[in-house]
Amino acid sequence: MSDSIWSARVERAAAGLALAAVGGLLLLAAGTAVDVLLRFVFASPIRGFVDIASLTGAVLLAACFPHVLVSRTNISVDILGRSLGSGFKTALDRFAAVVTAAFFALMAWQYVRFAMEMHETQQLIPVLRWPVWLWWSAVALFIVLAASGAALTVWKRMPEDNSNE
Amino acid sequence: MNDPVVLTLLGLFATFGLVALHVPVGVAMGAAGVVGFGLLAGFDPALAMIASETTNNLASLELATIPLFVLMGSFASVAGLPEDLYRLAYALVGHRRGGLAMATVGGCAGFGAVCGSSVATAATFGKASLPSMISRGYSPGFAAGTVASGGTLGILIPPSSIMVIYAVLAQELIITLYIAALVPALIALVFHLCAIAVHTRLRPQDAPIGPRATAAERWQAARMSCPVVFLAATVIGGMAAGVFTATESAAVGAVLAFGFAVWRRALTRKTLRQALMGTAGTSGMIYVLIIGASLFGYFAAVTQAPQAMVEAVQASGIPVWAAVLALMVMFILAGAVFDEVAAMVISMPFVLPLIISWGFDPIWWGVINVVIIEIGMLTPPLGMNVFVVKGIAPTIPLTAIYRGVTPYLVSNILRLSVLLMFPALSLWLPQVLKG
Amino acid sequence: ADPVKLKFSSFEPPMANITANVLTPLAKEATAASKGSLQIDMFAGGTLGRNPLQQLKLVTDGVADVGWVVLPYTPGRFDDTEIVGLPFVTSNATEASVALHRLYAEGTLVGFEGLKMLAVGATPPVVIHANKPVRLPADLKGKRVRASGDHLTRVIEALGGAPVQVGGGQIAESLSRGVVDMTLNNWGFVGDFKVNEVSSQHLDLPLGAVAVGIVMRQDRFDALPPEARSALEGASGEALARKLGQAFDRQEKEVRARVSASGRNTVTTPSEAEVAEWRKVIDPVNESWRTAKPRNQRIHAAFAEHLKRIRAGA
Ligand code: NA
Ligand code: NA
Numbered sequence: 001m002s003d004s005i006w007s008a009r010v011e012r013a014a015a016g017l018a019l020a021a022v023g024g025l026l027l028l029a030a031g032t033a034v035d036v037l038l039r040f041v042f043a044s045p046i047r048g049f050v051d052i053a054s055l056t057g058a059v060l061l062a063a064c065f066p067h068v069l070v071s072r073t074n075i076s077v078d079i080l081g082r083s084l085g086s087g088f089k090t091a092l093d094r095f096a097a098v099v100t101a102a103f104f105a106l107m108a109w110q111y112v113r114f115a116m117e118m119h120e121t122q123q124l125i126p127v128l129r130w131p132v133w134l135w136w137s138a139v140a141l142f143i144v145l146a147a148s149g150a151a152l153t154v155w156k157r158m159p160e161d162n163s164n165e
Numbered sequence: 166m167n168d169p170v171v172l173t174l175l176g177l178f179a180t181f182g183l184v185a186l187h188v189p190v191g192v193a194m195g196a197a198g199v200v201g202f203g204l205l206a207g208f209d210p211a212l213a214m215i216a217s218e219t220t221n222n223l224a225s226l227e228l229a230t231i232p233l234f235v236l237m238g239s240f241a242s243v244a245g246l247p248e249d250l251y252r253l254a255y256a257l258v259g260h261r262r263g264g265l266a267m268a269t270v271g272g273c274a275g276f277g278a279v280c281g282s283s284v285a286t287a288a289t290f291g292k293a294s295l296p297s298m299i300s301r302g303y304s305p306g307f308a309a310g311t312v313a314s315g316g317t318l319g320i321l322i323p324p325s326s327i328m329v330i331y332a333v334l335a336q337e338l339i340i341t342l343y344i345a346a347l348v349p350a351l352i353a354l355v356f357h358l359c360a361i362a363v364h365t366r367l368r369p370q371d372a373p374i375g376p377r378a379t380a381a382e383r384w385q386a387a388r389m390s391c392p393v394v395f396l397a398a399t400v401i402g403g404m405a406a407g408v409f410t411a412t413e414s415a416a417v418g419a420v421l422a423f424g425f426a427v428w429r430r431a432l433t434r435k436t437l438r439q440a441l442m443g444t445a446g447t448s449g450m451i452y453v454l455i456i457g458a459s460l461f462g463y464f465a466a467v468t469q470a471p472q473a474m475v476e477a478v479q480a481s482g483i484p485v486w487a488a489v490l491a492l493m494v495m496f497i498l499a500g501a502v503f504d505e506v507a508a509m510v511i512s513m514p515f516v517l518p519l520i521i522s523w524g525f526d527p528i529w530w531g532v533i534n535v536v537i538i539e540i541g542m543l544t545p546p547l548g549m550n551v552f553v554v555k556g557i558a559p560t561i562p563l564t565a566i567y568r569g570v571t572p573y574l575v576s577n578i579l580r581l582s583v584l585l586m587f588p589a590l591s592l593w594l595p596q597v598l599k600g
Numbered sequence: 601a602d603p604v605k606l607k608f609s610s611f612e613p614p615m616a617n618i619t620a621n622v623l624t625p626l627a628k629e630a631t632a633a634s635k636g637s638l639q640i641d642m643f644a645g646g647t648l649g650r651n652p653l654q655q656l657k658l659v660t661d662g663v664a665d666v667g668w669v670v671l672p673y674t675p676g677r678f679d680d681t682e683i684v685g686l687p688f689v690t691s692n693a694t695e696a697s698v699a700l701h702r703l704y705a706e707g708t709l710v711g712f713e714g715l716k717m718l719a720v721g722a723t724p725p726v727v728i729h730a731n732k733p734v735r736l737p738a739d740l741k742g743k744r745v746r747a748s749g750d751h752l753t754r755v756i757e758a759l760g761g762a763p764v765q766v767g768g769g770q771i772a773e774s775l776s777r778g779v780v781d782m783t784l785n786n787w788g789f790v791g792d793f794k795v796n797e798v799s800s801q802h803l804d805l806p807l808g809a810v811a812v813g814i815v816m817r818q819d820r821f822d823a824l825p826p827e828a829r830s831a832l833e834g835a836s837g838e839a840l841a842r843k844l845g846q847a848f849d850r851q852e853k854e855v856r857a858r859v860s861a862s863g864r865n866t867v868t869t870p871s872e873a874e875v876a877e878w879r880k881v882i883d884p885v886n887e888s889w890r891t892a893k894p895r896n897q898r899i900h901a902a903f904a905e906h907l908k909r910i911r912a913g914a
Contacts, residue, residue, distance in 0.1 A: 018445035019438065022236070026423060026441075029233055032416035036409045043742045043762045050226070050765040058223035061232065061452055067442075068449030080185050089187075096187035103192045106199070110216035124676035127753050127763075139223065206607070206663065213661030214649075221651045226767070336650065338773060407777025410770065466647035467607075 007156050014066040014149055017142075021063035028056055048128035055125065055135040062139040065146035069100065070153060097154040104147035111140035169205070169468035176201040176464055180511060190507040191450070191457030198460035205467055218459045222452060226412045227333050231281065232448035233415035234324045237400070238280030238289075239440035240422035243431050246393040247293045249386070250275040255297075256386040260377035263365035265301060266311045269294040270357045273315030274350070277322035278397035279418065281329070282447070283542055287316025287550045291557035304371040305561045307364070310569025313550040314577070315357065317539035322350045323401060324415065327506055327538060330455060331531045334462065334513050339411045340404060344598055345528045345591045346535065349584055353536075360576035392425050405598075458510040465514035474515055475522045485523050489585065492516060493537065500541020505549070508541070509534050525588070532591040533584060540577050543570045603631075603639040604828055609664035611652045614644040617788055621847045623668055623814070626718070626835055634831035638824070640666065652768070659715075659815050666718070671811040672749050678711040680895070681811035683903050684722040685751045686886045688806060688879065690907070693852065696809050697721030697845030699906035701838050708902055710895075716821040718814040718836035721844040723786050724852045725806035726752070729775070729799040730782035733866070735874060737881050746771055746783040751889060752808055756784075758885045772798045786810075788848060791855035802859065802867045805878060814840065 031046075032053060039045035067073070080092060118133035125132055176197045183193035195215070203211035222228055241247070254268035254275070261267065273290050280286055290312050298308035320327045323343035332339040365372045378386070400418040403409050409417060426432040426440075465471055478488060499508040520530045542550040551566050584590055608627050612619040619642070627640035649658045656674050659667040671678040672685070681700065683689070690696035697720075703709050704720040726747075728734050741760040747753060753763045766774045768789075774780045776798035783795060784807055790796050814836070821829065860867040870878070890900050 015442065015445075018449070019441050022232070022441040022444045022448075025232060025444070026236060026419060029236070029416035029419045032413055033420045036413050036417060039744060039762065039764060040408055043744055045744075045762055045764055047763075048765075054224045054226050054229070057226075057229050058220070061223050061229075061448060064445040064449035065453075067445050068453065071446070073446040073450055080187070092187040096183075096189065096192075099183065099188045099196060100192045103196050106212060107215050107219060110212050111219070113213075114216040114220070121674075122676050123674060126672075126675045126748070127750060127765075129676065129750070136220070139220075143219075210662040213657075214663055217649065217654055217657055217661065217663075221649075221654060336646075336769075338770065340773065405777075407774070407779050410766075410774070410779060463648065467643070 007152060010149060010152055011070050014070040014145075017145075018064045018067035021060040024060045024063075025057070028053055028060065048125065051125045051127065055132065059135055059138045059142070062142040062146075065104075065142060066149045069104065069146050070149040072097075072153060094154060097150065097156075101147060101150035101154055104143065104150050108140070108144040108147040111136070111143045115140040170470045170473050172201060172204065173465055173468045173470035176461070176468075177511075180461065184507075189450075189453060190511075191453035191455070193457065194454075194461040194511060195457035198457070198462070198464040201464040202460070202467060205464070214460065214463060218463070219456050222456050222459060225333065226410075227329060227339055228452070228455065230324065230329050230339065230412050230415040231326045231451055232444055233412070233419045234281035234326060235285070235444045235447050236419040236440065237324075237396075237415065237422045238276075238282060238285050239443050240419065240426045240432075241276070241279045241393065241396065242285075242289050243436045243440055244392070244422060244425040244429050245431055246279065246396070246422075246425065247272060247276050247289045249389045250393055251290070251293045251297075253386040253390040256378040256383040259375045262369065262374050263361040263372045264375060265294070265298045265303060266307070266361045266365070266372060267358055269298065269308075269311050270315040270318070270354065270361065273312075273318045274322060274354050275393060275397070277319040277350075278401060279324075279393065279422065280319050281324040281326040283317045283320040283327075283539065283550060284553050286319030287313055287553045288557065290315060291554050295554070295558055299558075301375055302373040304368075304565075304569070305558070306565030306569035307368075307371040308569070309551075309554045309558055309561050309566040310571070310573060311361070313548070313554045313566060313570055314543055314573035316550045316553070317542055318350070318353060318357070321346055321353055321535055321539060323347070324411075324418075325535065326451065327509075327535055328531065330451070330506065330510065331513075331534060333455070334458060334510065335517055335527050335531065337527055337531065341528055341595050342531050343401075343404070343411075344595045345532050348590050348594055349532050349536065349580075352583065352590065353539075353580060356576045356580045357573065360572045364572040396421055396425070454507065454510060458513070461511070462514045471515050471518045475518050478519060479522065488519070488523075492519075493581070493585075496534075496537045497540060497544065500537065500544060500547075505538040505541035509538060526592055528595065529588045529591045533581070536577070536581050536584060540574065540581065543574055543577070601637075603634070603636055604824060606638065606640045606665035607648060607663075608640050608642050608666040608668075609646075609648040609655060609658050610642065610644045610668045611646045611650060611655055612644060612668070614642070616644075616792060617851045618668065618844065618847055619644050621850075622840075622844050626814070626840065627666075630831045630835040633834055635827045638828040638831055656815065659817055662817070662820070665816060665820055667815050669813050669815050671720075671813055675750070678709070678811065680709040680711060680899055681720070682749075682751055682889065683896075683899050684811050685749050685808040686889060687725070687755060687808045687882050688875075688886070689903070690722065690725060690809055691806055692845070693722055693724040693809065693848035694842060694845030695907055695910045696724075697841045697848075698838060698910050699903055700811060701841035702906050703899065703902060705838065708899060714818050716816040716818045718816060718832065719838075719840035719844055720811065720813045721841045721848075722809040722811050724788065724848050725809045726784040726786050727805055727807065728782055728784055728803040729790060729795050730801045730803075731775070731799055732781075733801045733868070734782065734803045735868065735870070736877050740782075743781040744779070746774060746780040749808070749810065751885070752784060754888075755807065755882055755885050758881055768793065771795060775799055786848075786852060787855040787859070788851040790859065791851065796855075796859045796862070796865055800865050802865060804856075804867060804869045805875070807882075812844070814844075 035046045035049045115137040118136050123132045179197040180193045199211045251272040254271035258264045258267045328342045332342050400414045404414040545567050610619045631640050648664045653673045655667045655669045658664040671681050684696050701720045737759050743761050744764045745756045745761040746764050746766045756763045764780045771783050772794050859865045890896050
């Protein structure tokens with residue numbers, strides 16, 4: 001059905017984004033290793049690296065949210081649904097998807113405001129003095145995508161629930 | 166009872182209610198926290214708090230160790246390091262009664278030093294050691310139970326994602342908690358080995374004796390284990406020696422593990438994709454949980470209910486040991502039906518002030534919490550690690566696995582009692598290292 | 601009518617110096633003077649937000665009504681207050697706080713639009729803490745030095761050291777494990793975070809202070825009933841800035857004396873000739889701050905003028 005093709009596409013896109021983000025995280029880890037080496041061996045760490053790493057890490061982690069929400073890899077407890085039967089389970093999953101989407105929609109809205117505020121007040125990264133709104137706009141974008149993805153799962157029927165640690 | 170306390174209780178009920186209705190735990194806590202905070206302090210600040218708290222957590226270098234350690238563990242698995250560990254442990258003790266089980270537990274402990282998750286450790290050893298135990302005639306339930314229980318060592322032996330979560334929420338240093346867990350981890354290993362020795366003596370049919378490894382086999386196994394020893398020594402040693410911080414050690418570990426996977430030509434498109442996607446999913450859901458927990462934590466703080474509760478408990482005159490015992494029972498019951506990490510995170514704003522008011526060290530309580538979580542991951546009906554092993558070996562009945570876990574559960578509860586009675590076991594090493 | 605309730609956020613624990621000796625008394629004093637129109641509740645220990653970097657945002661978002669903020673934690677916004685961060689300019693927190701507050705009150709400083717500062721102030725200057733003796737600029741060469749702030753970072757680079765970024769709570773640990781070779785902090789911080797227990801050599805060379813403030817949102821302040829406003833006005837301003845500085849200096853003195861008396865720590869006061877060596881390297885860095893923007897020159901002159909008057913007892 002066109003419906004399921006659509007959701008498969010969204011899932012693939014979100015997974016691709018998450019894949020790229022964790023790849024980026026690995027590169028960031030490599031940068032950190034270089035920074036450590038330079039500091040330890042030559043006492044000359046990369047200027048302002050820690051600030052950039054923490055902001056970039058935030059962007060990369062936010063880029064994992066769409067995948068987490070679209071694939072519903074989340075820490076949840078489904079005892080009630082399992083004991084009440086599959087019809088109930090579907091209804092509960094749908095309710096949970098609505099709440100999740102609403103929560104992330106609020107977060108997205110606040111993040112857009114936050115990024116705009118960072119732009120207006122011209123906040124800078126310490127030492128390097130680059131504008132921080134660039135990073136937080138990227139975070140805002142990914143949270144908007146996550147909220148949109150979560151909204152799409154409301155209409156989608158979940159086959160099996162994912163579990164976690 | 167004043168209004169804020171009632172409001173806090175309503176907030177807790179709302180959280181549990183939403184969780185029961187399948188809402189992800191992080192989202193449930195976040196929603197209850199935002200609404201509760203909004204009712205007390207206004208909705209504009211409550212909404213703004215969503216962005217600022219998310220910002221704090223996403224940009225936190227402490228929390229960033231979680232995805233990095235997940236990456237390290239994934240690449241270490243891809244590189245075949247768990248199999249090396251298992252082979253080594255097997256070469257050393259495989260010929261004893263219960264030797265394969267002991268090798269599994271030893272391998273789990275070794276892998277725990279490069280992996281921060283209990284589920285990942287159990288899953289990894291479910292693949293690395295379960296088939297060989299079963300093919301050597303071990304009872305499937307006992308073999309699966311060993312893997313499930315051994316896997317929990319992954320969160321007690323540093324690095325540990327649960328310790329990071331605890332340290333961040335309790336505002337303690339991650340490294341102090343790691344150091345505090347070292348002696349309890351050693352104790353855990355010993356208790357596991359004792360449980361195996363006792364169980365196999367009582368039920369020898371569960372664990373037939375295997376052949377003794379030759380000297381050449383042992384030498385080969387030792388040589389093959391060099392990479393994993395090197396990785397663990399770099400990550401933990403570098404952190405302890407001050408070459409790098411906890412976050413940096415995780416980054417270095419992830420890069421090294423990636424390097425080993427490439428060097429052993431184990432990194433294919435498929436394994437790379439699996440490692441990266443696994444990290445994305447696990448980290449994403451942990452961050453959602455923590456963001457929700459911090460939102461709920463502020464709500465709880467602004468009601469000042471935790472202080473009210475501390476005062477009430479103190480005024481009631483309940484002896485401390487009885488209160489601690491009641492907390493333990495509550496946690497273990499909660500762990501039976503609830504996600505253990507979520508239970509720790511939800512109860513933290515209330516339990517931690519109590520623990521501190523009794524004069525206990527929050528670091529000690531962190532270790533205790535991890536051990537409780539280890540137990541919760543093995544208890545029915547919702548034992549996460551048992552489910553993981555069941556997922557790997559679907560033919561073994563769940564009841565058989567729970568039966569196989571029982572000797573370990575008994576030893577875990579004994580171990581918890583020992584750690585409760587002697588806080589020095591957790592606190593002595595950090596004291597000594599502080600100088 | 602019921603009193604208006606204000607939430608006062610501090611990221612410090614309730615018993616920490618400034619929170620216990622300045623912020624909590626301020627809350628009590630203003631509440632008492634308000635004739636029942638105001639009730640200020642302290643939320644110490646970061647219960648409204650534990651990240652020190654986010655304290656200003658807590659206030660502008662309305663999560664808290666009054667906040668205790670470290671101004672350079674909002675990089676780019678309060679650049680004018682960097683004047684107190686220049687090494688050798690101020691020698692104690694009281695004079696630095698009063699002078700900086702006067703600059704704020706007369707409207708010389710930008711970045712405070714929409715904010716009502718109950719006080720602007722400064723910490724005591726940071727000094728050097730290490731495990732090997734540090735006497736001269738050459739002792740910093742190739743060393744890993746923990747410091748925060750743009751200007752201090754440039755100073756360390758000029759001295760040939762490598763500035764390393766470490767969060768406040770992890771300084772003692774980084775020093776004890778050798779992640780950094782030395783750290784620059786004021787004595788109060790040393791006391792609070794036990795830096796003296798992991799370092800043994802201290803050079804009392806004043807390398808610049810950090811600007812701080814007690815902040816409200818202007819519109820929140822304006823919306824208060826008149827008695828509440830005048831109670832707050834009465835408890836704040838230059839007098840509060842002075843109290844802030846004095847509280848810093850008291851703790852400074854106490855910790856320095858305690859550390860000096862300890863057998864394991866050596867506190868060195870540099871001789872004039874030694875200070876001259878340091879100034880040879882650092883003065884040009886200060887000069888480059890002065891000439892970076894035309895307004896910096898003005899701020900520098902006005903601040904020096906205020907300091908002169910304050911030192912003369914005015
Ligand atoms: Na571990
Ligand atoms: Na359980």
